[in-house]
Amino acid sequence: PTSRLSPAGNQFDAAIAVVTDVSLIRTGRMFGINRYVPQLATPVPGMRVIKSGRTTGITTGTVMATRVNGTKVNYGTQSAPRITTFNDTIEIVGDEGPFGAPGDSGSVILDRDSGRPVALLFSGDGRTTTACDLGGVCQQFQAFPV
Numbered sequence: 001p002t003s004r005l006s007p008a009g010n011q012f013d014a015a016i017a018v019v020t021d022v023s024l025i026r027t028g029r030m031f032g033i034n035r036y037v038p039q040l041a042t043p044v045p046g047m048r049v050i051k052s053g054r055t056t057g058i059t060t061g062t063v064m065a066t067r068v069n070g071t072k073v074n075y076g077t078q079s080a081p082r083i084t085t086f087n088d089t090i091e092i093v094g095d096e097g098p099f100g101a102p103g104d105s106g107s108v109i110l111d112r113d114s115g116r117p118v119a120l121l122f123s124g125d126g127r128t129t130t131a132c133d134l135g136g137v138c139q140q141f142q143a144f145p146v
Contacts, residue, residue, distance in 0.1 A: 010086045012132030013073075013122040015106070016143045025146055030108065032058050035115035038145035040135050043090050043111075043118040050112045051121060053104030060112065061099035061129065063119075065091040071130055073123045090119050090131040099129040108134065108145070117145050 019025055030036040031052035043049075047063040069087040076082030092099045092109070100107065100121050109119040109131055119131035138144050 010084055011088050012086070012120065012137050012140070013105075014120055014132065014137045014141070016141045019146070027146070030110070033110065033115075036110060036117075037115040039116050040138060040145065041111045041114055041116035041118050042135065043109075043131075043133060047118065048112040049092060049099075049109050049118065051100070051104070051107040051109045053100055053107040053121065055101045055103030056098065059094055059097075059099050061092045061094040063090060064093050064128070066133075068130075071123070073130070086123075086130070086132070088133065088136070090133060092119075092129045092131060093127070094129070098124065098126055100124050101126075 033050060033052050043063050043066050045063055045065055049063060050060045052058045068089045068091055071086040071089045073084050074081050075084060105122050107121040108117050109121055111118050117134050120134050120137055121131045123130040
C-alpha cells in the first residue's frame with residue numbers, strides 16, 4: 001500500500017461509457033468540431049491538436065512531448081494532498097492561453113490535420129495540459145471511438 005504522499009505508477013486516468021441509444025451518436029462531428037474521424041492516431045511531438053471542453057470550449061494547441069514519466073497530479077486539496085504519479089503521458093501547450101482547465105477532464109483530443117483522436121485530457125497546471133494516449137485507454141478497456 002502507498003501513503004497519500006507516496007507516488008504510485010499510473011498510465012492513465014479514464015472512464016468509459018456505453019451508449020445504449022445509437023440514435024444519439026452523430027458521426028463526423030464532435031461538440032462543435034466539424035472534422036472528426038473515429039480512427040485512432042498516435043500523438044507525436046509537434047502535432048497540432050484540438051479539443052472541445054466543458055470549461056474552455058474549443059481550443060487548439062501543440063503536442064510538446066510524449067511518453068513523459070513522473071507527472072504528478074494532486075487529487076486532494078492543498079492542505080490534504082493526494083498525489084499520484086503518471087507515466088507515459090502527453091504534454092500539450094495551448095496556442096492562445098491554456099489548452100485546458102478544470103472541468104475539461106475527459107475531453108478527447110484530436111489531431112487537427114486528420115480529425116483523428118489521439119489523447120484524453122486529464123490534468124494541467126495552467127501552462128501545460130496533461131493527457132494520456134487514447135490508444136492505450138482503448139486497448140485497456142476494449143472500447144473504441146465511434
